[in-house]
Amino acid sequence: xxxxxxxxxxxxxGLQSISQRVMMGxxxxxxxxxxxxxxxxxxxxxxIENEGKKPVRIERAQGSFLTFDEKGQVHKDLVASGFAxxxxxxxxxxxxxxxxxxxxxxxxxxxxxxxxxxxxxxxxKEDLEAIADDIWRRKSAAQxxxxxxxxxxxxxxxxxxEAKEAIREIRTSLISIANKLQWLSExxxxxxxxxxxxxxxTEADGPLWLGIAEAADRYREIQGRRRTGRGVWxxxxxxxxxxxxxxxxxxxxxxxxxCDSKAKAEEAARKLLTENAKYLTAETSVHTxxxxxxxxxxxxxxxxx
Numbered sequence: 205x206x207x208x209x210x211x212x213x214x215x216x217x218g219l220q221s222i223s224q225r226v227m228m229g230x231x232x233x234x235x236x237x238x239x240x241x242x243x244x245x246x247x248x249x250x251x252i253e254n255e256g257k258k259p260v261r262i263e264r265a266q267g268s269f270l271t272f273d274e275k276g277q278v279h280k281d282l283v284a285s286g287f288a289x290x291x292x293x294x295x296x297x298x299x300x301x302x303x304x305x306x307x308x309x310x311x312x313x314x315x316x317x318x319x320x321x322x323x324x325x326x327x328x329k330e331d332l333e334a335i336a337d338d339i340w341r342r343k344s345a346a347q348x349x350x351x352x353x354x355x356x357x358x359x360x361x362x363x364x365x366e367a368k369e370a371i372r373e374i375r376t377s378l379i380s381i382a383n384k385l386q387w388l389s390e391x392x393x394x395x396x397x398x399x400x401x402x403x404x405x406t407e408a409d410g411p412l413w414l415g416i417a418e419a420a421d422r423y424r425e426i427q428g429r430r431r432t433g434r435g436v437w438x439x440x441x442x443x444x445x446x447x448x449x450x451x452x453x454x455x456x457x458x459x460x461x462x463c464d465s466k467a468k469a470e471e472a473a474r475k476l477l478t479e480n481a482k483y484l485t486a487e488t489s490v491h492t493x494x495x496x497x498x499x500x501x502x503x504x505x506x507x508x509x
Contacts (some may be wrong), residue, residue, distance in 0.1 A: 206254045207263060212335055213270075213353050214246040219334050222247070226355040230270070233279030235355040241276040244269055246325055250335055259339050265332060267325040276356065381416065385423050390431075393424035422498060429496040433466030436497040439473035441480055444489050453489070469494045 211222040229235025247270050251263040271281040327335075336342075338350045363371075388396060400417035404410035429435050439461045444453040459476050463469040477492045484490050 208252050208254055208259075210250045210252060210335075210339070212248045212250065212338075214248070214331070215240070215353075218351070219338075220351050220353040221338065222353045225359070226353065226357075229355055229357055230278050231282060233277060235357040236276035237272060237353065238276035238356055239354075240270075240272045241274055242272060244271045248327055248331070248335065250339075252339065262332070262336065262339070265327050265335065267327050267331075268323060269325070382419070385416075385420055388420075388423070390424050390427050393420045393427070396420045397424070426496060426498050429498070430466075436500075437463045437466050437469035438495050438497070438500045439463060439469045439471075439476055440493045440495060440500075441473070441476040442491045443480060443483050444491060446487055446489065448487075456488075457483075466494065466496070 209224070211224070211227045213220045213222055226235055226237075230237070246267060248265055248267050250265045252259045253261050253263045270278045272278055273280065334350075385393065385396065397417040397420035400413045400420065404413035404417065407413060441459045442455050443457040445456045446453045459480065461469070461472040461476065463472055473492050473494050477490065480490055
Protein backbone atom coordinates (compact mmCIF):
# COMPACT_ATOMS: atom_id res chain seq x y z
CA UNK A 205 0.00 0.00 0.00
CA UNK A 206 1.20 3.48 -0.87
CA UNK A 207 -0.07 6.99 -0.21
CA UNK A 208 -0.61 9.88 -2.58
CA UNK A 209 -2.00 13.38 -2.19
CA UNK A 210 -4.45 15.41 -4.24
CA UNK A 211 -5.54 19.03 -3.89
CA UNK A 212 -8.94 20.55 -4.58
CA UNK A 213 -10.17 24.13 -4.80
CA UNK A 214 -13.77 24.92 -3.81
CA UNK A 215 -14.32 28.12 -5.79
CA UNK A 216 -17.57 29.90 -6.67
CA UNK A 217 -17.22 28.66 -10.25
CA GLY A 218 -17.15 25.05 -9.09
CA LEU A 219 -14.88 22.36 -7.71
CA GLN A 220 -11.45 22.27 -9.33
CA SER A 221 -8.45 20.02 -8.89
CA ILE A 222 -4.99 21.55 -8.35
CA SER A 223 -1.96 19.70 -9.66
CA GLN A 224 0.93 19.10 -7.29
CA ARG A 225 3.12 21.22 -9.58
CA VAL A 226 0.85 24.26 -9.23
CA MET A 227 0.28 23.75 -5.48
CA MET A 228 4.01 23.43 -4.76
CA GLY A 229 4.59 26.52 -6.89
CA UNK A 230 2.03 28.46 -4.84
CA UNK A 231 3.53 27.29 -1.55
CA UNK A 232 7.07 28.23 -2.61
CA UNK A 233 6.05 31.59 -4.08
CA UNK A 234 6.98 30.56 -7.64
CA UNK A 235 3.43 30.44 -9.05
CA UNK A 236 0.25 32.45 -8.79
CA UNK A 237 -3.44 32.36 -9.62
CA UNK A 238 -4.25 35.92 -10.76
CA UNK A 239 -7.87 34.88 -11.35
CA UNK A 240 -8.30 34.66 -7.55
CA UNK A 241 -6.28 37.78 -6.63
CA UNK A 242 -7.57 39.49 -3.49
CA UNK A 243 -9.80 36.58 -2.43
CA UNK A 244 -9.80 33.86 0.21
CA UNK A 245 -10.57 30.41 -1.19
CA UNK A 246 -11.40 27.06 0.39
CA UNK A 247 -9.07 24.19 -0.50
CA UNK A 248 -8.73 20.59 0.61
CA UNK A 249 -5.73 18.28 0.68
CA UNK A 250 -6.71 14.65 0.36
CA UNK A 251 -4.46 11.74 1.34
CA ILE A 252 -5.31 8.62 -0.68
CA GLU A 253 -4.30 5.04 0.03
CA ASN A 254 -3.35 3.21 -3.16
CA GLU A 255 -2.86 -0.37 -4.19
CA GLY A 256 -0.35 -0.09 -6.97
CA LYS A 257 -1.66 2.83 -9.03
CA LYS A 258 -5.27 2.17 -8.08
CA PRO A 259 -6.84 4.36 -5.33
CA VAL A 260 -8.40 2.21 -2.59
CA ARG A 261 -9.71 4.66 -0.01
CA ILE A 262 -9.44 8.21 1.31
CA GLU A 263 -7.10 8.17 4.30
CA ARG A 264 -7.65 11.81 5.29
CA ALA A 265 -9.25 14.99 3.95
CA GLN A 266 -8.47 18.34 5.54
CA GLY A 267 -9.95 21.70 4.66
CA SER A 268 -7.89 24.91 4.79
CA PHE A 269 -7.84 28.35 3.18
CA LEU A 270 -5.63 30.04 0.63
CA THR A 271 -5.55 33.83 0.93
CA PHE A 272 -4.45 35.31 -2.39
CA ASP A 273 -2.76 38.72 -2.46
CA GLU A 274 -3.20 41.33 -5.19
CA LYS A 275 -0.91 39.31 -7.49
CA GLY A 276 -2.67 36.02 -6.86
CA GLN A 277 0.13 34.65 -4.65
CA VAL A 278 -0.27 32.92 -1.27
CA HIS A 279 3.32 32.35 -0.05
CA LYS A 280 3.50 35.27 2.42
CA ASP A 281 0.15 34.44 3.98
CA LEU A 282 1.12 30.78 4.37
CA VAL A 283 4.31 31.77 6.20
CA ALA A 284 2.36 34.05 8.54
CA SER A 285 -0.27 31.37 9.12
CA GLY A 286 2.38 28.75 9.87
CA PHE A 287 4.01 31.01 12.42
CA ALA A 288 0.63 31.74 14.05
CA UNK A 289 -0.02 27.99 14.21
CA UNK A 290 3.27 27.48 16.05
CA UNK A 291 2.69 30.40 18.41
CA UNK A 292 -0.89 29.48 19.40
CA UNK A 293 -0.06 25.76 19.64
CA UNK A 294 2.90 26.34 21.94
CA UNK A 295 0.92 28.76 24.12
CA UNK A 296 -1.91 26.23 24.50
CA UNK A 297 0.53 23.40 25.27
CA UNK A 298 2.24 25.54 27.93
CA UNK A 299 -1.11 26.47 29.46
CA UNK A 300 -2.24 22.83 29.68
CA UNK A 301 1.03 21.77 31.31
CA UNK A 302 0.64 24.23 34.21
CA UNK A 303 -0.86 23.01 37.52
CA UNK A 304 -4.63 23.49 37.62
CA UNK A 305 -5.93 26.35 39.78
CA UNK A 306 -9.35 27.81 40.48
CA UNK A 307 -8.62 30.67 38.08
CA UNK A 308 -8.13 29.40 34.55
CA UNK A 309 -6.69 31.60 31.80
CA UNK A 310 -8.73 30.80 28.69
CA UNK A 311 -6.70 33.10 26.40
CA UNK A 312 -4.42 30.40 24.90
CA UNK A 313 -7.39 28.12 24.21
CA UNK A 314 -9.43 30.93 22.66
CA UNK A 315 -6.50 32.09 20.51
CA UNK A 316 -5.99 28.55 19.22
CA UNK A 317 -9.69 28.17 18.46
CA UNK A 318 -9.59 31.52 16.62
CA UNK A 319 -6.66 30.27 14.50
CA UNK A 320 -8.56 27.05 13.74
CA UNK A 321 -11.64 29.04 12.62
CA UNK A 322 -9.54 31.30 10.40
CA UNK A 323 -7.41 28.57 8.83
CA UNK A 324 -9.45 25.34 8.85
CA UNK A 325 -12.88 24.29 7.63
CA UNK A 326 -14.78 21.01 7.83
CA UNK A 327 -15.63 19.20 4.60
CA UNK A 328 -19.28 18.20 4.31
CA LYS A 329 -20.55 14.83 3.15
CA GLU A 330 -21.36 16.41 -0.22
CA ASP A 331 -17.83 17.78 -0.51
CA LEU A 332 -16.32 14.35 0.17
CA GLU A 333 -18.71 12.75 -2.31
CA ALA A 334 -17.67 15.20 -5.02
CA ILE A 335 -14.00 14.43 -4.35
CA ALA A 336 -14.66 10.69 -4.34
CA ASP A 337 -16.50 11.03 -7.67
CA ASP A 338 -13.36 12.60 -9.15
CA ILE A 339 -10.93 10.08 -7.63
CA TRP A 340 -12.86 7.02 -8.81
CA ARG A 341 -14.15 8.71 -11.99
CA ARG A 342 -17.75 7.82 -11.24
CA LYS A 343 -19.38 11.06 -12.43
CA SER A 344 -22.38 10.73 -14.70
CA ALA A 345 -22.72 12.62 -17.97
CA ALA A 346 -25.18 15.02 -16.36
CA GLN A 347 -22.68 16.17 -13.73
CA UNK A 348 -20.27 19.02 -14.55
CA UNK A 349 -16.69 17.93 -15.14
CA UNK A 350 -14.11 18.94 -12.55
CA UNK A 351 -11.69 21.33 -14.23
CA UNK A 352 -7.97 21.66 -13.49
CA UNK A 353 -7.10 24.94 -11.75
CA UNK A 354 -4.42 26.84 -13.65
CA UNK A 355 -1.45 28.78 -12.33
CA UNK A 356 0.32 31.57 -14.19
CA UNK A 357 3.66 29.75 -14.52
CA UNK A 358 3.95 27.77 -17.78
CA UNK A 359 4.28 24.00 -17.48
CA UNK A 360 7.98 23.09 -17.75
CA UNK A 361 9.19 20.69 -20.45
CA UNK A 362 9.47 17.03 -19.58
CA UNK A 363 12.89 16.11 -18.15
CA UNK A 364 13.82 12.67 -19.49
CA UNK A 365 15.70 10.04 -17.52
CA GLU A 366 18.74 10.65 -19.73
CA ALA A 367 18.62 14.38 -18.94
CA LYS A 368 18.23 13.76 -15.20
CA GLU A 369 21.27 11.46 -15.15
CA ALA A 370 23.33 14.03 -17.05
CA ILE A 371 22.29 16.81 -14.66
CA ARG A 372 23.11 14.60 -11.65
CA GLU A 373 26.65 13.98 -12.93
CA ILE A 374 27.13 17.63 -13.85
CA ARG A 375 25.94 18.74 -10.40
CA THR A 376 28.56 16.50 -8.77
CA SER A 377 31.25 18.17 -10.88
CA LEU A 378 29.91 21.65 -10.11
CA ILE A 379 30.03 20.98 -6.36
CA SER A 380 33.68 20.05 -6.76
CA ILE A 381 34.39 23.25 -8.74
CA ALA A 382 32.56 25.40 -6.18
CA ASN A 383 34.54 23.83 -3.33
CA LYS A 384 37.79 24.64 -5.15
CA LEU A 385 36.83 28.27 -5.78
CA GLN A 386 35.21 29.29 -2.50
CA TRP A 387 38.34 28.58 -0.46
CA LEU A 388 40.65 30.64 -2.68
CA SER A 389 41.86 34.06 -1.53
CA GLU A 390 40.75 37.25 -3.25
CA UNK A 391 43.97 37.56 -5.31
CA UNK A 392 43.77 33.88 -6.30
CA UNK A 393 40.15 34.28 -7.39
CA UNK A 394 41.05 37.32 -9.49
CA UNK A 395 43.76 35.32 -11.23
CA UNK A 396 41.50 32.29 -11.68
CA UNK A 397 38.79 34.42 -13.33
CA UNK A 398 41.35 35.96 -15.71
CA UNK A 399 42.82 32.59 -16.67
CA UNK A 400 39.37 31.03 -17.22
CA UNK A 401 38.45 33.85 -19.61
CA UNK A 402 41.69 33.40 -21.52
CA UNK A 403 41.01 29.68 -21.91
CA UNK A 404 37.45 30.44 -23.07
CA UNK A 405 38.85 32.34 -26.07
CA THR A 406 40.48 29.23 -27.55
CA GLU A 407 38.70 26.17 -26.16
CA ALA A 408 35.56 24.57 -27.67
CA ASP A 409 33.97 24.48 -24.22
CA GLY A 410 34.48 28.23 -23.85
CA PRO A 411 30.98 28.95 -22.45
CA LEU A 412 31.70 26.61 -19.52
CA TRP A 413 34.95 28.43 -18.75
CA LEU A 414 33.12 31.75 -18.86
CA GLY A 415 30.73 30.34 -16.22
CA ILE A 416 33.71 29.41 -14.04
CA ALA A 417 35.12 32.94 -14.46
CA GLU A 418 31.79 34.47 -13.36
CA ALA A 419 31.66 32.14 -10.35
CA ALA A 420 35.19 33.21 -9.35
CA ASP A 421 34.20 36.87 -9.69
CA ARG A 422 31.19 36.27 -7.46
CA TYR A 423 33.17 34.52 -4.71
CA ARG A 424 35.75 37.33 -4.80
CA GLU A 425 33.01 39.97 -4.47
CA ILE A 426 31.49 38.12 -1.48
CA GLN A 427 34.88 37.95 0.22
CA GLY A 428 35.39 41.67 -0.42
CA ARG A 429 32.02 42.55 1.09
CA ARG A 430 32.65 40.38 4.12
CA ARG A 431 36.05 42.03 4.61
CA THR A 432 34.81 45.61 4.21
CA GLY A 433 31.19 45.32 5.31
CA ARG A 434 30.07 47.44 2.35
CA GLY A 435 26.82 47.11 0.45
CA VAL A 436 23.39 45.83 1.48
CA TRP A 437 23.20 43.16 4.19
CA UNK A 438 20.42 41.02 5.65
CA UNK A 439 19.73 39.70 9.13
CA UNK A 440 17.81 36.46 8.87
CA UNK A 441 16.23 34.17 11.46
CA UNK A 442 14.51 30.85 10.77
CA UNK A 443 12.48 28.68 13.12
CA UNK A 444 12.78 25.00 12.25
CA UNK A 445 10.58 22.17 13.48
CA UNK A 446 12.35 18.81 13.67
CA UNK A 447 10.97 15.34 13.05
CA UNK A 448 12.85 13.01 15.39
CA UNK A 449 11.80 9.90 13.45
CA UNK A 450 12.63 11.17 9.96
CA UNK A 451 15.53 13.27 11.27
CA UNK A 452 14.48 16.15 9.08
CA UNK A 453 13.74 19.79 9.78
CA UNK A 454 11.14 22.07 8.22
CA UNK A 455 11.18 25.87 8.26
CA UNK A 456 7.88 26.93 9.81
CA UNK A 457 8.60 30.66 10.14
CA UNK A 458 11.28 33.12 9.09
CA UNK A 459 12.05 36.79 9.74
CA UNK A 460 14.42 39.09 7.87
CA UNK A 461 15.61 42.65 8.05
CA UNK A 462 17.42 44.58 5.29
CA CYS A 463 20.29 46.77 6.48
CA ASP A 464 22.73 49.16 4.82
CA SER A 465 25.85 47.79 6.53
CA LYS A 466 27.26 44.57 7.96
CA ALA A 467 27.43 46.04 11.48
CA LYS A 468 23.75 47.03 11.42
CA ALA A 469 22.80 43.59 10.10
CA GLU A 470 24.70 41.93 12.97
CA GLU A 471 22.85 44.14 15.46
CA ALA A 472 19.51 43.35 13.80
CA ALA A 473 20.29 39.61 13.86
CA ARG A 474 20.92 39.73 17.62
CA LYS A 475 17.60 41.55 18.09
CA LEU A 476 15.69 39.04 15.96
CA LEU A 477 17.33 36.15 17.80
CA THR A 478 16.35 37.60 21.18
CA GLU A 479 12.76 38.23 20.06
CA ASN A 480 12.33 34.67 18.76
CA ALA A 481 14.36 32.69 21.31
CA LYS A 482 11.08 31.94 23.10
CA TYR A 483 10.19 29.53 20.28
CA LEU A 484 13.16 27.29 21.04
CA THR A 485 11.97 23.89 22.32
CA ALA A 486 13.08 20.26 22.22
CA GLU A 487 11.33 19.99 18.84
CA THR A 488 12.32 23.36 17.34
CA SER A 489 15.51 25.32 16.77
CA VAL A 490 16.24 28.95 15.92
CA HIS A 491 18.84 29.56 13.22
CA THR A 492 20.40 33.00 12.63
CA UNK A 493 22.45 34.29 9.69
CA UNK A 494 24.00 37.55 8.53
CA UNK A 495 24.31 37.60 4.72
CA UNK A 496 25.51 40.09 2.15
CA UNK A 497 23.18 40.85 -0.75
CA UNK A 498 24.83 38.33 -3.10
CA UNK A 499 24.51 35.53 -0.55
CA UNK A 500 20.94 36.59 0.25
CA UNK A 501 19.86 36.37 -3.40
CA UNK A 502 21.35 32.87 -3.60
CA UNK A 503 19.75 31.82 -0.28
CA UNK A 504 16.28 33.00 -1.32
CA UNK A 505 16.60 31.35 -4.74
CA UNK A 506 17.59 28.01 -3.22
CA UNK A 507 14.58 28.06 -0.85
CA UNK A 508 12.20 28.58 -3.76
CA UNK A 509 13.43 25.56 -5.68
